[in-house]
Amino acid sequence: MNPQIVTFLIKCPDKKGIISALTGFFFKEGFNIISAQQYTNSLEGKFFMRIRLTSDDSVAISKNQLENKFSDLAKSYQITWKVDYGSKKQKVAILVSHTSHNLYDLLYRHREGELNCDVRMVISNHQKLKSVADMFGVPFHYAPVTAETKSEQENELTRLLDSHKIDLIVMARYMQILSAGFIDRYQGKIINIHHSFLPAFQGANPYKRAYERGVKLIGATAHYATKDLDEGPIIEQGVERVTHECTPASLKKIGADIETLVLAKAVNFHLNNQVIVDGNKAIVFPETGE
Amino acid sequence: MNPQIVTFLIKCPDKKGIISALTGFFFKEGFNIISAQQYTNSLEGKFFMRIRLTSDDSVAISKNQLENKFSDLAKSYQITWKVDYGSKKQKVAILVSHTSHNLYDLLYRHREGELNCDVRMVISNHQKLKSVADMFGVPFHYAPVTAETKSEQENELTRLLDSHKIDLIVMARYMQILSAGFIDRYQGKIINIHHSFLPAFQGANPYKRAYERGVKLIGATAHYATKDLDEGPIIEQGVERVTHECTPASLKKIGADIETLVLAKAVNFHLNNQVIVDGNKAIVFPETGE
Amino acid sequence: MNPQIVTFLIKCPDKKGIISALTGFFFKEGFNIISAQQYTNSLEGKFFMRIRLTSDDSVAISKNQLENKFSDLAKSYQITWKVDYGSKKQKVAILVSHTSHNLYDLLYRHREGELNCDVRMVISNHQKLKSVADMFGVPFHYAPVTAETKSEQENELTRLLDSHKIDLIVMARYMQILSAGFIDRYQGKIINIHHSFLPAFQGANPYKRAYERGVKLIGATAHYATKDLDEGPIIEQGVERVTHECTPASLKKIGADIETLVLAKAVNFHLNNQVIVDGNKAIVFPETGE
């Protein structure tokens, strides 16, 4: 196998000997394990692992052989798994409406090589942020939508996303609710940023409601989109202290900086294969210092 | 007037000249203004002020005269106000059930002179924490309660609280819902600690629900108790990061430290006359470096 | 006077009656006080105030008259003061070297109208970030420097800055040490971001030293540049938790996000007239909810 970093994400029922079996398997095939992060949910009897391997000349088998052999092991332990060879960057589409802070941030990180992906397009139901996409040289697609044209517009989105083989859709303050059908099609592949620390202030106008409730902290939440609005697996959250002096407008400004960081972190975790989704939860393994 | 620090808390409709009128008033009476914190809610046209004064020989008027004169000013500006001469400590009762961390913390601070009050009693519906009250030499009252005896028990509480002229009731994880009548009687005088960052996880079992929702942050909220459970004015909130590794039990442990700090801060703010309640919100003026 | 917001920043020895005198002065001239923030350092007997006024038809005097009258008052209280009518935006120059995150962030905020200023130029000792300035349509000046050409280069900077009447110089990771003469010339007008929570890790390579020391938190500090390197008045600081897994490279990445937010906040505080410098300290008044 060519020199490369191979990442396995693994999920299975917890069973005695599982760690030894897994690490033994990769060792026998000649891999060097550079990190082996594991999480046992003993309340629910579940085991999760993220294992990072380097291959070199001592790895004799091909990718196909590796996957076949691993499949055999997986069967005996009822393992659900995913492998990434780091050989090609994930293709990303960013969906936006009017709000620009997350878009600037993602595009700057992308331009500077800090997001390990290929941002293929920005899609918006408004023209407003075209100039931002243009600045960064990323194609911009205008896809307006009304209540009447929603299903047509989603068809157009689907056509766009699929023709570019998009791997990840980032809703960077895309203020539209996607249909259940659309979300199903891209299950586990849509990350949304919500402008509150969920489950507080689910739904519309969280900053206004935060003002009205008189909270002393506001926050933001990045999560996978699911059919239930704002209820998908939470990847990352952040908060900031606020005071009675804050208006809905200043909360929005303070919140923008939280949203920016939280979404960037979540997208990074996803792209670096740090996340395993289990039901309504996201297990997020910390970055290792390889 | 004897040398002392006098604190006015002031609330009125916003009006041109209000700050000048207020500071001018106190200056003319010979006071030295050591801090004048003010907050204008211009969205709602409201003005709030916390003003701290020192009196000395140059203050010729008595407390009565001061209050009478100030009443005249107050009328012309529709001011609601409160004055504290710092001459006597507030009398405090702490209500607990089984959970001890807030109680230890409040009693240790009280013993060390860090809570500017006189903790007169601990009241509990269980015997469990009697030994903690005993350690600190604070009288303990056992007031068991069942669904049937609730109103009787509240009557007993009322008798206890009133006979000691209690100024502040701290619900330090008192896991009972107080009746609307009881809360009415002590309006603005009951501080509760809720073990979540409200409005998330209002009601029972917030840590279990936080586990189930897979949040990445947990928190605690200190608020004035009102008839609507967990919806009173928020005085202080705190949060801590958590991970997927956390169980409901470890969330509870992490949360305990947040609850401890948040409640102690809120009680301090209240005792130091830093809080003005306005409808469902608490304006909390920061401590000044006098 | 035309309708506008006028901000006074005031510093003087503490004296009985000062608040009343100041608020009375502005009231008599017909101003409406929209916020009056004050800080008394009673350890050192100093008084500081930030007062925000709106003027309207009822303000009869001109700017000149206002300043003359205020000067009289200032003399009797030994007041040092500054007034801003908000009528023209401050002109800003950003100095950079190789590192881009602060530059992107400041230029995005500027473009979106979130920095109340006019970014006139980006100056760098390297060509590398020209493309970033170009993207945002901000003039870029290349001013290379070596040990030998340092004083010449600073002369060129001075010529550039003065010909554009620059009000504020932001060192957005400009990795050069400015001469005492240069700093003197722009005293109180240079904001620097240092990549550690000062006074820890003053000087070079803070992230490498943080790694070597094994700290569990890293941070960033925005401060006014003074002749003593990294010892100027601190405007804002931020921190983030790190773990033993972090390498110098990952600390640098985590730190970049802290630097970005901390510098943006500090620049904002300065531009909004929230800062009064007193010796080696910066008094930073919080934003008010006007």
Add this chain to the structure above:
Amino acid sequence: MNPQIVTFLIKCPDKKGIISALTGFFFKEGFNIISAQQYTNSLEGKFFMRIRLTSDDSVAISKNQLENKFSDLAKSYQITWKVDYGSKKQKVAILVSHTSHNLYDLLYRHREGELNCDVRMVISNHQKLKSVADMFGVPFHYAPVTAETKSEQENELTRLLDSHKIDLIVMARYMQILSAGFIDRYQGKIINIHHSFLPAFQGANPYKRAYERGVKLIGATAHYATKDLDEGPIIEQGVERVTHECTPASLKKIGADIETLVLAKAVNFHLNNQVIVDGNKAIVFPETGE
């Protein structure tokens, strides 16, 4: 082997196959691995592991046999290791001077069973905190010290500590500098709390110096004591925001709450075998959700 949780802490040069060898070893002996946390410092070629095992009837070997067998493996990988069977609580001595907040906190946690240890004694160079030890029923030893009697006093401490076979010495604001000889004798067994975020404000009076420097954050650091004052391996740090309003006295009060939490966390990490010391650094494995 009786049912119990066995924890191995392991340190060795990084080598291909190490994880597989270690997990394989324990699996073959019949253990169930409940968590296997590992950290590879690839910059320095070092490998660290914390492995938690449950034993049951299927574990045929005794503790002695286990340790002998593991020693063989350890030799071939140059492993330094420690094993804990959780069968007896560590014996702890707390050293204090005048300051009480850390002492209350540690004793309350101990009393409530939240510190997995046996606090055997409180030692102080002052009588002041005897009453606190008494409240919690922990023996108090008064060991006054002057410059002249320092070595005698340390001999007395040593006699006390050794006669009770103390495993861990917690310096809970013990404001004396211990001699190199004393520290050597208890290497890796003394945890100190320093009242600043190290390396800022090493040495005396950190809050006063924080006030003078005008920092916007203060903190606390728990570390193992070494001969170089305040330079030992950092276990945990915390910070809190402060403002220009803070005086040295209020910084001290705010700091006390940080010190309390940071020290309690560090002691917990140590007692739960979460820490491996490597030179001047402490690797702290996060708690797992077993």
